[in-house]
Amino acid sequence: MSFNMKSIFLLFQYRVPAMPSIRYNSNSAVKLIYSEYGDPLKVLNRVPYEVPTPQANEVVVKMLAAPVNPADINTIQGKYPSRPKLPAVPGNEGVGQVIYVGDEVKDVSEGDHVVPLTTNLGTWRSHLVLHKNNVFKIPKKLGLIEAATLTVNPCTAYRMLRDFTLLKPGDTVIQNGANSACGQNVIQICHSWGIKTVNVIRDRPNVEELKKFLTNLGGTHILTEEELRQTDIFSSGKLGKPKLALNCVGGKNALDCMRQLDNGGIIVTYGGMSREPVTVPTSALIFKDLQVRGFWMTRWVKENVDSVERFEMFSELISLMMHDELRGPVHKLVSFDNYKEAVENALNLTGMTGKKYIFLFD
């Protein structure tokens, strides 16, 4: 099909401007769109649209799957620092199949599975027209969930483990919200690198089930917030004091994690589920030389969109996924037609690991 299309296009390119006729039915294209910030259920509309005619340096991608991340909901609500120009199509990541390749595009072919390389492209739509530099080819065998959620949570976990301190096999990392999507990635990446993890979760009725789940992912120790305060795993010498703490909770529990850090340790905040700030004792800063930092994947991507580090990261993460050492969190798969179910429940944090949704496209 690729050969035919390109051949037809080449035949005509002397006579007509670069306006290829494309062999997919753009009548079936559909997207979610919002024209004002607010409650996603109210401001989002599902509308048909005409797929723009691709340029010679562009590809057309038929989306296969796109996740609903909390940041997507916050963006629609207008509560996120990234405020796209309205009207806007939500969605920051996803996986699709290439169905048309512009004449100047060399690295991808029709039928390839790709993920978009920049954020805020609006992946909650059936068809995306992307510049050749904005697509990254992934193995077709990569699981759908892993592929659709490759660029946010696994990358966040990877960068936080790489960019703040040098971790060696046998070192310890402590994290709270360990059952979050990012937390599950942290556990598995650390496990594959030989790094021990102390994973803190909130107490809940099915806590033993969750502990078992996270242990099976490769977590070294799983503790509730209360258990963390009384644990002797650090003082007993069973475990080295953590060099790194990853915090997506804030408040009292962030402080409890910080207290366990080794001298010179670093706490990296990437979320604030408790809605409370991070409180740091003066003495910990001066005498223990603790560092308090933050991480935002969106900024990292902006600064590293074409960096070698980024493609090395993708390569390593995909390799882990292909060897079944890194699995995506359990998601509920929802047809794109039923988007309301997903956006309504995406911020609902009940359940073992929170409800995570992925749109499936026809």
Place this chain on the structure above:
Amino acid sequence: MSFNMKSIFLLFQYRVPAMPSIRYNSNSAVKLIYSEYGDPLKVLNRVPYEVPTPQANEVVVKMLAAPVNPADINTIQGKYPSRPKLPAVPGNEGVGQVIYVGDEVKDVSEGDHVVPLTTNLGTWRSHLVLHKNNVFKIPKKLGLIEAATLTVNPCTAYRMLRDFTLLKPGDTVIQNGANSACGQNVIQICHSWGIKTVNVIRDRPNVEELKKFLTNLGGTHILTEEELRQTDIFSSGKLGKPKLALNCVGGKNALDCMRQLDNGGIIVTYGGMSREPVTVPTSALIFKDLQVRGFWMTRWVKENVDSVERFEMFSELISLMMHDELRGPVHKLVSFDNYKEAVENALNLTGMTGKKYIFLFD
């Protein structure tokens, strides 16, 4: 005198072990000492002592002046992380004159003014015997206060301005407790480097007098804590947003300073006068990429005791002092005999810039 002493010593060195007879009256040697942690007025004793016989690689220093730093008092109280073995002689810095030079010592001569290079040597005594590597020769013309207080506050200010972010002329630094000994050094060093300072102080009856004093030192803006909350100096574009905040207060005011920081800015804590922790909004860490750090001169010295950076720093600071661009804070000079006045009032923070004491030795 140096020549005579060494000649005599050389004449005898074949016949007797290295036990030079020293031409100073060690009967007059006196020191403060404490054998238990507690209230300095109760646990400190002023006692005569015999100056140890120096080795060939040592010098004997007759102390001229030694300051009373808050950390000295906290150490005696047992409230400081550095807990010397007891009994101990307090005092972390000071200036003295060399009165005896061991035969293997090449870089200093009798009569030189020197400062000790390591901490916790116990400078609150009339005579110090120091290894040749532990003395640093300074110009005799350097002011007594500047010399006696060279190694703590000016160095703390210098390192905090150098080691956390790259400051260029025209950049802005914000600091609270700007009237502290360290704060006054920050103002003057920044002034000499062309860096603008926003200096935050607590409101007080004589606040205009203090503002004038700090402006005369070279401070760009002097604001009370209340004025900081309402100022438009950043929003009006008069001043670039600060890349660095220096915090010795903590609590609410640290947060107010942090709020003014530019994206990617760093707040460095070196004190906590409010006794409240540093509270950091989650969003500032994630979306503004703020870094929260701490600085402790004692640790820096341990890690850099002989580093090139240390001697470059001394050289630059002394040069500023010799050109009258860097003056020591106003101190009250107290005879070592009247040590009780100093230790009683050293933690009393009333007065324009706090009470600072320096012992003068006979």
